[in-house]
Amino acid sequence: MHVDDTGIRLAPGFSGSGDVLFDGRRVWSFSVDRASSEAPTVAWPKRMKRLLDGRVEVRIVAGAKEIYAGEHQFGTSTERLRLVDPQGTPIIVDKWGLFQRPFEARDPSVVHAMTDRAAEILRVMREDCGVEGWIAFGTLLGAARSGRAIGHDSDIDLCFLSTASTPAAMSADLWRIARALRRAGMRVTHASASFITVRFRGPDGAAAGIDIYITFFLDGLFYETATVRAPVPREALLPLREIEFEGRMLPAPADPAKLLEVSYGPNWKVPDPSFQHQPGPEVVDRFHGWFGSLMHGRRDWRHFNATAATSDAAPSDFAEWVCGQITPDTAVIEVGPGGGADLRRYAADGRQVLGLDYALPAALVRAAERMPSARVDPLNLYDRRDVLVRGARMSRRLGDRVLVAHRVLETLEPDGLEAFWLLASMGLRRGGRAYVGGVTRHRAAGHEWSQRHGAGRVYPFSPAAAEEQVRAAGGRVVERSGFEAAERARRGGPPAEWRMVVEWPERGSAAGEERA
Structure with missing residues (x-):
């Protein structure tokens, strides 16, 4: 060897x-x-x-x-x-190739706190939504084997049965649960239209999460996320029973062994940290078509942002340039604050600053809580519902404001780019500007940069081509730099920085009426 x-x-x-x-x-x-x-x-x-x-x-x-x-x-x-993670908590690489904080490396109080939170989630689902949930996957596996969490596991899994007849209606069930959990004060992240995560800070200061999945029956088959499509009788699932997990009695399927066998195979009683679900395309493709994905590199960007948030990085030249263009009374909405270095710069002069990101690192969330004029909220540009709600809220905001995005557009897939300009047009239709900048690399250089920095994908972005999207969104580019160098970079030249200022004249203004 x-x-x-x-x-x-x-x-x-x-x-x-x-x-x-x-x-x-x-x-x-x-x-x-x-x-x-x-x-x-x-x-x-x-x-x-x-x-x-x-x-x-x-x-x-x-x-x-x-x-x-x-x-x-x-x-x-x-x-x-x-x-270890940025907080010094030991991490492992799980069966998906992702970093996790295993229970075996954390204080026992962590799994107890997560079990308490899972019980509270199940209560909210039952009392506020009329939905009965149960422990599933690795959590059920640990309960069935020993009544305890599996040492190499890192979260708690819950499921519920949707009786809706279409994927859209099933997703509506999940969104209803997510809203109820938020009303109960919990932080909820959507991974897809069939899967959400409740995130919170564990007693050891590191992140903790509880996943909630839709399950359903269709044409005599039981679907349990994109990993299980099997002929499971309803009697194996309902009525729910209780099973011991970490000293608490939690709801479980009527026949845990049957559910675990279809998830992990006949040898489910034998521990195997390397086990991987390997569903065929008949399962994966169906689920993706029905429920899509809102992740789009989120795990890689969350890791990248977490590293950046714990560094002492100085604000970018882009942020200094923006601050030179606006007054201390101008509110700033930053899409993609990353580690937060630029967000801190925008807030340093007392401006009201809102950072929006789908991969917010915990360190930035905590830092924003200590800043009197700044806050951060989740925003997923691949979730059109999220974009429309946020755009509507921004449109109701009075006063001078700008939208800024630095090194964001080159990380977006086409539907994310479209959503960005939709958000900008909705939020700035009362009048306002978007300050946007980035770095263009050709495809091979972008791949090398992502690998070297442990980041998500970056694409060979063309700021010149983006002007068509700007016009379609009702804006116009009033200032630009670096566009020609960016086009050379896309064709194989060295990386090139570019900037643009996009303006949305206030509705009813002469400029707006002329374009209409």
Whole structure:
């Protein structure tokens, strides 16, 4: 066997799962489906790879057998390698290749607090919405095995059964639950039209989350997110029963074993941290068509923003330029504040500042709470409902205001770009300006930048082509710079910064009437 900075080269004939431990702590699990006469190679997950810099003892365990042990130097750092989040909480890479904070590495008070919050969510669903929910997936798995949370798990999963007859009506059920939870003071994030997450701060100061999923029956099959489509009898689900989880009795399906078997297979009683759901396209494609996705790189950008929020980054030249164009009485709405360096600059002169982002880092949320004239709210440009509601609220706001966005447009897919200009047109139709800037890179350079910084995708954005969208949204570009350099960058030239100022004349003004 061999371990290096690219991955793990296993012995010929290896198959099954393995756990990777750094200095005695499990950080990742992998699996090899089929044995081969050739030595299989398992690459480090991309999110993990960018943190591999330092010395650490690597152990690889397959079942009860240690198959590798040795000190390894990753990268160039002479420090001990520690996989932790910005708050210092140990993290692992889960079966999806995502960073998680496992229960086994956190204080026991965390899972107890999450269990209490799950019970409160179930109460709100039942009393305010008339919906009965139950614990599901890894949470149900832990309850059925031992009555406790699984050590390598990191959240609590809940489900409810929708009896609606169409995906749109099912989604309406979920939105109704989300509104009730917000009224109860909870912070809710939509991942898709079939999946929401309640986020809060754990007792250890790190983030915690509880996921809520739609389930339903269709044509004799039971659907449980985009991972399960199976002939499950209703009697296996209803009526709900109670099961012990972390010292509390919580609702569960009538036959937990049946639900766990369709989710995890007949060997569900055997722990396997590397287990991955592998649904076929007949499940995944249906679910995506019915319920879509509101994630669009959100996890990568949340990680990128969390890192930026804990750095001492200075405000950008773009923010200084904007501040030179506006007065201290001008309210600023920033789309995509990222780590918050520019948001702090806008608020430094006492301006009222609102930061809107679909990947708000917890550090920025806490920082905004300490700023008297600034606040941050979630906004997902891929959720048209979210955009329309926010645009309507902005349109009712009186007084001088501007919309700013720096290094945002090049990160958006076409529907996100369309939504951005829709938001701007709604929010600035009483009169106002949008200050927009970014960096254009060609496709290969954008991919390299994203990989190096652990960020989401960036696209070869053309500010010149965006003018058509501006006009369609009722605005006009009144100032521009860097457009020609941006076009050269798209064709393979060096990265180029660009800026534009877009104006929406107040309705009823001479400019507005002339264009009408």
